[in-house]
Amino acid sequence: MSGSRASATYNLRQHYSGGLWTLFAISAFPPHLWTLVLFFRDFSWLSERSNSWDALGVGAYGLLFAAIESLLVFIGGLLLGLLIHPTWSTKRRILLLSVLILLTAGWGILGQLYFLWGGRAPEALVTYLASTAHPLRLLYIFLALLIAPSIVIPVFLLLRSEKALQIAASLVERLTLLSGLYLSLDAAALAIVVIRNL
Amino acid sequence: MTALDRREFLKLAGLSALGLAMPRLFTAPGRLRQSGQENVLVVVYDAFSASNISLYGYPRSTTPNIEKLAQRASVFHKHYASGNFTTPGTASLLTGALPWSHRAINFDDTVSEVFSRRSMFHAFGNYYRMAYSHNLLANTLLEQFLSGIDDLTPWPNLYLQSDAFIGEVFPRDDNIATLSWVRAMKPLEDGTSYSTYLSSLYRAYQAGRVGLAKNNFPLGLPNINIDNYFILEDGTDFLAERAVEAQQPFLGYFHFLPPHFPYKTRKDFYRVFTNDGYRPPEKPFHAFTRRRSYEELLAKRTAYDEYIRYVDAEFVRLFRALETAGVLDNTWVVLTSDHGELFERGVSGHNTPLLHEPLVHIPLLIFAPGQSERIDIEENTSAVDLLPTLMHVTGQEIPDWIEGSVLPPYASNSEPREVYSLQAIGTGKKDPVEKATAVLLRGNYKLIYFFGYADLGGDYQLIELYDLENDPEELHDLSEVRKDIKEELLAALRAKLDQVNAPHQ
Numbered sequence: 269m270s271g272s273r274a275s276a277t278y279n280l281r282q283h284y285s286g287g288l289w290t291l292f293a294i295s296a297f298p299p300h301l302w303t304l305v306l307f308f309r310d311f312s313w314l315s316e317r318s319n320s321w322d323a324l325g326v327g328a329y330g331l332l333f334a335a336i337e338s339l340l341v342f343i344g345g346l347l348l349g350l351l352i353h354p355t356w357s358t359k360r361r362i363l364l365l366s367v368l369i370l371l372t373a374g375w376g377i378l379g380q381l382y383f384l385w386g387g388r389a390p391e392a393l394v395t396y397l398a399s400t401a402h403p404l405r406l407l408y409i410f411l412a413l414l415i416a417p418s419i420v421i422p423v424f425l426l427l428r429s430e431k432a433l434q435i436a437a438s439l440v441e442r443l444t445l446l447s448g449l450y451l452s453l454d455a456a457a458l459a460i461v462v463i464r465n466l
Numbered sequence: 467m468t469a470l471d472r473r474e475f476l477k478l479a480g481l482s483a484l485g486l487a488m489p490r491l492f493t494a495p496g497r498l499r500q501s502g503q504e505n506v507l508v509v510v511y512d513a514f515s516a517s518n519i520s521l522y523g524y525p526r527s528t529t530p531n532i533e534k535l536a537q538r539a540s541v542f543h544k545h546y547a548s549g550n551f552t553t554p555g556t557a558s559l560l561t562g563a564l565p566w567s568h569r570a571i572n573f574d575d576t577v578s579e580v581f582s583r584r585s586m587f588h589a590f591g592n593y594y595r596m597a598y599s600h601n602l603l604a605n606t607l608l609e610q611f612l613s614g615i616d617d618l619t620p621w622p623n624l625y626l627q628s629d630a631f632i633g634e635v636f637p638r639d640d641n642i643a644t645l646s647w648v649r650a651m652k653p654l655e656d657g658t659s660y661s662t663y664l665s666s667l668y669r670a671y672q673a674g675r676v677g678l679a680k681n682n683f684p685l686g687l688p689n690i691n692i693d694n695y696f697i698l699e700d701g702t703d704f705l706a707e708r709a710v711e712a713q714q715p716f717l718g719y720f721h722f723l724p725p726h727f728p729y730k731t732r733k734d735f736y737r738v739f740t741n742d743g744y745r746p747p748e749k750p751f752h753a754f755t756r757r758r759s760y761e762e763l764l765a766k767r768t769a770y771d772e773y774i775r776y777v778d779a780e781f782v783r784l785f786r787a788l789e790t791a792g793v794l795d796n797t798w799v800v801l802t803s804d805h806g807e808l809f810e811r812g813v814s815g816h817n818t819p820l821l822h823e824p825l826v827h828i829p830l831l832i833f834a835p836g837q838s839e840r841i842d843i844e845e846n847t848s849a850v851d852l853l854p855t856l857m858h859v860t861g862q863e864i865p866d867w868i869e870g871s872v873l874p875p876y877a878s879n880s881e882p883r884e885v886y887s888l889q890a891i892g893t894g895k896k897d898p899v900e901k902a903t904a905v906l907l908r909g910n911y912k913l914i915y916f917f918g919y920a921d922l923g924g925d926y927q928l929i930e931l932y933d934l935e936n937d938p939e940e941l942h943d944l945s946e947v948r949k950d951i952k953e954e955l956l957a958a959l960r961a962k963l964d965q966v967n968a969p970h971q
Contacts, residue, residue: 329643373663381651
């Protein structure tokens with residue numbers, strides 16, 4: 269490997285120039301959104317269990333944990349991004365990573381919503397899996413086949429289509445703005461946690 | 467005979483003095499004092515209802531091993547908890563005072579400042595005092611009594627895995643921080659958790675730590691807070707080891723969770739009672755019912771009874787280990803509980819205003835050192851009687867704050883006692899008790915007095931009277947039939963409430 273190519277590969281700043289904030293904001297968006305959605309659902313029984321201040325405390329710690337989760341996802345995204353060829357433009361690299369993060373988070377949330385809405389696995393599928401020697405293995409393969417196209421197709425479009433790239437860019441820009449709001453709530457959450465621990 | 471000269475006499479006198487001094491200079495390992503200062507070991511199994519124990523006549527053979535051991539114990543047939551959940555029940559056991567005195571009345575409460583140094587541990591000040599609790603509510607009390615405990619084992623130590631580290635990061639806000647962590651990382655029954663990515667990884671990590679232990683539990687490992695897992699065997703082994711190694715004389719208080727919900731028995735007791743044909747008497751829904759059906763309650767009761775079998779097996783294993791190690795030769799062993807558990811009247815568990823027998827009638831067995839004959843005590847006794855009894859049998863002065871009295875057969879002069887229980891959730895530490903369920907037991911009669919509950923309508927009160935001798939299942943409310951007894955007990959109970967409320971008016 270030539271010296272200049274090595275420096276391009278391992279120079280994070282150059283690899284992501286201008287896109288680090290976007291990547292972090294996108295990493296933070298799903299955990300914060302989902303935490304807030306569930307917290308608002310929980311608020312009434314939390315207040316009843318003790319009081320509103322304690323309920324607010326649960327939300328504050330929840331946002332703190334979401335911030336930590338966002339940081340870990342961001343670091344994971346950074347590391348994954350190092351596998352992308354340095355000849356890619358920063359914009360395309362950031363968009364690809366953002367889309368991957370949003371898709372995986374989306375599946376995580378969808379999985380929870382499925383049970384929340386009372387979803388059950390189809391009877392025929394359960395019966396078939398139960399009749400096999402390795403039902404869990406087959407279930408994972410089935411899920412992989414279900415999820416894979418939702419990952420592969422957007423990635424393919426990002427690589428091939430300028431229009432897809434523009435749509436993704438527009439979406440990411442909007443979510444980055446929204447994420448900024450969520451992250452400002454983290455400051456309030458941190459203040460609540462500090463006060464509660466004084 | 468050769469006369470001793472002065473030098474020889476002095477040598478002989480010196481050696482004699484040394485010989486007399488030997489036992490005092492070289493005491494047996496771990497022993498600080500002569501006999502009379504015997505060890506005390508209190509073993510509490512949480513939510514252990516006497517109503518479900520075959521030793522006390524329950525039709526299912528839930529405690530075959532304890533029944534055999536009981537041949538060497540004082541068995542108290544009418545022993546009552548002072549509350550129907552861990553906080554007041556445990557606080558009364560540890561302080562010898564009733565809930566309206568120690569004021570640990572609400573969920574996860576501590577006792578009042580006055581009682582913070584009035585515990586079993588402080589009373590046994592010249593003993594080596596050690597304690598452990600699986601139950602976090604009981605642990606809150608133990609931490610409050612820390613100034614009187616020489617060795618308080620942190621609760622996570624006997625868990626296969628736990629969320630305790632959150633409490634270490636946020637020690638001043640442990641409860642809420644841990645609640646939020648649990649909510650973030652562990653899916654509720656509806657499948658949701660705040661975390662979108664990490665909860666799966668966290669669960670995989672926790673599952674790895676649990677390892678092979680789960681293979682012995684068909685319903686899953688015993689737990690609290692979703693996946694803080696433990697096995698009672700670890701508690702038994704730990705206690706047996708501590709009792710052997712501890713400096714003597716020692717006072718040990720060990721509070722284990724089983725048979726508290728969730729009822730996850732070990733595989734050797736799984737389904738031993740399922741479909742056995744036992745059907746307890748059906749009782750009508752109470753005013754405070756949760757409308758659980760008879761069949762649902764029967765299923766839960768069966769799982770609970772099977773869980774009791776696990777407790778029974780582990781207690782006898784503990785007992786045998788202590789016996790083999792010789793610890794029982796000079797140790798008083800107490801087996802009891804903090805409260806009971808209910809599966810009737812449409813209610814399951816102990817989170818209820820009710821104080822019927824299954825909730826407050828708890829086991830008490832006292833194994834005296836060297837006892838070989840069973841003694842049965844049929845008088846009404848209370849959890850607050852345990853502390854003065856233990857002090858009495860170990861030759862110590864009973865503190866004046868204690869409301870209980872020495873139990874027969876250890877009391878030289880035993881008077882019939884009145885027994886009280888109280889459930890007053892929502893009452894502040896400095897507030898009078900104005901909304902509660904209170905029980906007064908006198909002789910065969912039990913009065914249950916519900917007052918201050920707006921749900922009851924009318925004058926917000928409900929009174930029930932039972933003759934436990936002739937109606938142990940509390941099927942026939944005598945409050946309208948035996949009004950004389952009802953009025954007598956009610957007047958006594960109200961007078962007591964007025965007395966305890968006076969300082970808080």
